Amino acid sequence: MRARVPALGAALIVAGGLVTACGGGDSTVSGTPDTETLAPPPGGAASSSARVPVDEDSGRFTEAPGTVSSDTPGYDAPAVGARERGYLEVLEREGVQTEELQDPLVAAGNTICRIRTTGGAADETTTIADAVAGQIVAGGYSDLEVEQVARIVVDASAGQLCP
Secondary structure (H helix, E strand, C coil): CHHHHHHHHHHHHHHHHHHHHCCCCCCCCCCCCCCEEECCCCCEEEEEEEEEECCCCCCCCCCCCCCCCCCCCCCCCCCCCHHHHHHHHHHHCCCCCHHHHHHHHHHHHHHHHHHHHCCCCHHHHHHHHHHHHHHHHHCCCCCCCCHHCCCCCCHHHHHHHHH
């Protein structure tokens, strides 16, 4: 199960970044791009280089970088104080194993609180909770259904972490 912890942490960070990047607006993208060229860099200078297919070596990253080890200089795990311990205890009581997931669960709970306290849309909270719950269930950290775990995460965040 230890190998699944970095994957869950990465998924939570990505999900949190997506919600943060999207904000509270209603932005949608549809259709396909007209060309296969890159957007011009900031400053207006156009680039004429075409995209390199993923199966060719472009010299660019084609996959996500590895997980950052907790002993890496500059790595700051979420602080686990009394409120966070209360949050993790509620999750444990409700059937979610938290021992190996403390950092990503606290990060997800804090993200849910940030969304709620800054007036974010309810679907943003749902997106984070569903992503976390899906990873928890897929990783074998709970025998409950994804929807149940998502509700537990939101309720525990609201009750224990949110001001």
